[in-house]
Amino acid sequence: MTDTTTLAVAARAVGATKIYGAGDTEVRALDAIDVSFEQGRFTAIMGPSGSGKSTLMHCMAGLDTVTGGQVFIGDTDLSTLSERDLTLLRRDHVGFVFQAFNLVPTLNAIENITLPMDLAGADGDPAWIDEVVDTTGLGDRVKHRPNELSGGQQQRVAVARALAGKPQIIFADEPTGNVDSNTGAEILDFMGRAVTEMGQTIVMVTHDAAVAARADRVVFLVDGKIVDELADPTPEGIRDRMNRLGT
Amino acid sequence: MLRLALKSLLANKIRFALTTSTVVIGVGFVVASFVVADSLRASFDKLSEDIVSGTDFTVRGQLTFGDLTETEAPLLPEELVDQVAAVDGVESAAGTFFITGVTPVDGAGEVVTSGNAPVAGANWTDDAAISQWYLMEGEQPRGAGQFAIDISTFGSYDFELGRDYQVITPTGPRTFELTGVMQFGFPEDAGLGAVFSIFDTATAQELFGLEGMVQTIGLRTEPGRDAAEMQAAIAAVLPDGAEVVAAETISEEFSDAFEGFIGIFQNALLVFAFIVLFVSTFIISNTFSIVLGQRIRELSLLRAIGATPGQVRRSVLTESSLIGVAAAALGIGLGMLGALGMRGLFSALGAELPDGPLPLRLRTLIWAAAVGIGLTVASSLLPAIKASRTPPIAGLAEGAGGEAAARQRWRPIAGGLLAGLGLLLTLRGLFASFNSTTAQLVSLGVGAGLVFMAVAVLSPLMARSVVSALALPLGRIFGTSGRLARANAARSPRRTAATAVALTIGLALVTTVAILGQSLKSSFSQSLQNTVAADFIVSQGQESLPAALAEDLRSADAGRVVAFNSVQAQVGGEAHTITGADLDGITTVANLGVVEGSLDGLDPAGDLLLHQDPAGDYGVGPGDDLDLTFPNGETRRLRVAAVYSQTATFWGNWLVDRGLVTEMSPTAGDTVVAVDAGAADAEGVRASLERALEQYPQANLEDRSEYQASAESNLNTLLVLVNVFLGFALLIALVGIVNTLTLSVFERTREIGLLRAVGMTRRQARRMIRWEAAVVTLYGALIGIALGLGFGAAIAAAIPADIIDVITVPTNQLLLYLVLSLVFGLLAALFPAFRAGRMNVLEAISTED
Known part of the structure; x- marks a missing residue:
């Protein structure tokens, strides 16, 4: 899986730039970034706080828009899409896992998992949904509301929701940031299996080297620029790079 | 999304209940207003039918202008009854009276009152169907010494058959033996709480001071007669100024006249209902704004995973529609209770509404649903639009949920x-x-x-x-x-x-x-x-005083007595209320503030005193003439003697002599009688007035x-x-x-x-x-x-x-x-x-x- 050239690209950025404010208060959150995320790979984006890693993810995922350059999901240029088409693209082709508040508190676990399909008015693939629900290991608890589930269970439900619609790519923003390390490992295993066993593409933002080491590839971001990357990383290798980048 | 809306509601039961309660109260108010008004309508529609049931036509004096409720039709000569009865095809005809201001006093000396319903005198007819007076107990009153009373008054006051009671009539207080109990309408009592003293026709004429006259003639035709032909045949025997009207028309006229009052009553209630609803709008809108603000992370999550702004908006609107549906349903229930409460409230304040079923019409239901659902949805519209504009990353930013401090220009x-x-x-x-x-x-x-x-x-x-x-x-x-x-x-x-x-x-x-x-x-x-x-004022609430009262006070020789009455008249096609007063004593009880002309040497038959407003409107001053057309069709040319500037509750903008009003409208009683003690001792005058009024227990001094x-x-x-x-x-x-x-x-x-x-x-x-x-x-x-x-x-x-x-x-x-x-x-x-x-x-x- 190291031969990146043979793999199709799930999402890419070309000269992606994001500027907040103007004049003296101008902040360049993304500075002409070029990056590609291949299909069936698990990529981590790392960087110190304020490096722009979350902004990059938001822009790649169509949650936010770039002020310059282009962002593609598959072959679709997001900058050409209307707000409505962008929403539909997220619904049908992108999966999300956030650090917290991933689930709608008034819906139970299974309803949260099928929510994107319900929004689309589609039934989804029942066999696939059953399989995804099985892998969460929630058992009978799928009928429970989020506040009756543990933090780890909630995040697994969130991952399951991202998987249920068979999106082209899943973006995860510090998915283990709010849980203890054992639970975090469990969630990362779950995400890892989604990539290796189900062929999913996952892009994850994290600041934790141990977490990033579970990915196939790590991209380093500093001051809105990609400064380095690492294939088949180890925690030590990542820490080494991070130290060299001065964080 | 329906599921999301439902679940969101169920997850916040208290908030749901509070928000709903404001709409429920508003809808309940609307429903109660309609139901109470409809209940009145039902009662009065029945009354309108009962008034003419048993007759096919009514002959009456022609109304020259105005409404049945504002003016009384001119009287008819009694001979007309026989002439009408003699028309080929007329089965039965009789003259009838309905004269307000006839008040019985019960055995305990208590004056019978009725709330807002009339206290009136009437006559019974041999053909009971024509007058609608049916004997329920005892015997029909016959001759000058007997009377009957309506069944509801008989039940609620101290009356016994065979005993003597005082009845205050337009010609003064008189004593009668109670011989019978009668009911208006049959088999159901259709009297709606009105108080009736019933006499035979000759006694009624004498008591009401209307000898040789009848108020209306009710008649029934033989079965199988053509209505149009009959109407024409009857019309042929009538003198000028009299008309024959089909029963249905009379019924409609009454119905329309009642609807005038009921409609105003209903609209007044609805005004309050809409005020309540207007206030609820702000509460609903505010609640939705706050709650949606608190749910900003949930909303942005929904947006992130692919809910379109339309879906978010619809979800909020679904939520508010559900609240609206629940509120409308509960509001209808509350409205029915509220209608009972409203009746109770009116009766506690002394304005009794007739009892009767509370009809829930389709129109009421439609209004309840439209107002309940429409208002709730409309109030949530702005918050829903705001919520749908939640950017997907709103919930990801730090400190989400706070109110944007943006200046709103x-x-x-x-x-x-x-x-x-x-x-x-x-x-x-x-x-x-x-x-x-x-x-x-x-x-x-x-x-x-x-x-x-x-x-x-x-x-x-x-x-x-x-x-x-x-x-x-x-x-x-x-x-x-x-x-x-x-x-x-x-x-x-x-x-x-x-x-x-x-x-x-x-x-x-x-x-x-x-x-x-x-x-x-x-x-x-x-x-x-x-x-x-004036030093003293005699009145009887909204009822008029018998004309005899003023004469009795005058003969008590206690101060200067000036009585006031009123009639409608048309001037240049426009109707006005004309006050009648004893002009020779007017200055002792009223400061008219004369601005032009003089009150000296007034001619009761031909002088008119005019307020400066209508004087200006008609461009007349002292010495000018105006033609007044009265309800009996007579037109009088009156000379403006003076223009004045002051009015009070007793008199309005037009003042003529009281005798002129009585001449034009013989059934008009006095609205108020004012007394000026002059130089005499007020206590002494009061004592003499009280003595004179002993026989009029209904009058307030x-x-x-x-x-x-x-x-x-x-x-x-x-x-x-x-x-x-x-x-x-x-x-x-x-x-x-x-x-x-x-x-x-x-x-x-x-x-x-x-x-x-x-x-x-x-x-x-x-x-x-x-x-x-x-x-x-x-x-x-x-x-x-x-x-x-x-x-x-x-x-x-x-x-x-x-x-x-x-x-x-x-x-x-x-x-x-x-x-x-x-x-x-x-x-x-x-x-x-x-x-x-x-x-x-x-x-x-x-x-x-």
């Missing part, structure tokens, strides 16, 4: 426009001339509504500074919890303003009413002071201050009624405050937990919440009272000077309102403060916001 502009337009419409409604009252009220109502909306839009701009200023003493009195209460009340001006606006509207209306009420009272007292010179007090007490009854109805708007405002505060406490769980963690006691936490509520209510109340002062003064100024010429502000009452609002604010905070105090500190600070 549109507020002063939109607020200014609304205020300008609102004031324009209000002033137009008050001062412009209108063809219809409805158009005027709509202009006024829409104008006032816009002004309130302007207040709602502008209020956030000043809420922070005003609230901070109002709450300044709190920090000094209560220390930290006081300072925090002040900061909390000021921190979200938009929310504070939205919460307060419901109370503002309620109090503005209550204040307006208070000012109008007070101004009416002081104007009345002033006009009594300045224009009424009052001196000026008593007369003023009873007029004020009538006004007070009306004010109580209005305030009870406006109280519902205030109740809703209160629910709004509870609602907002509960939501705010929930929203600040973490913050309150933190305060508790660092040592704030439960007491202090509760106090903080309570005083926040108090400050918000005080803010709303102050603006409301200020607005009410403006509205009240403007309306008072617009009301003609003969009704209100002094604008008085009831300061104590307004202060009381202010204190009450403060108390209600503290009460509204009870539940939220309790929740804040009971909060588990550890759970609170670990809550994810």
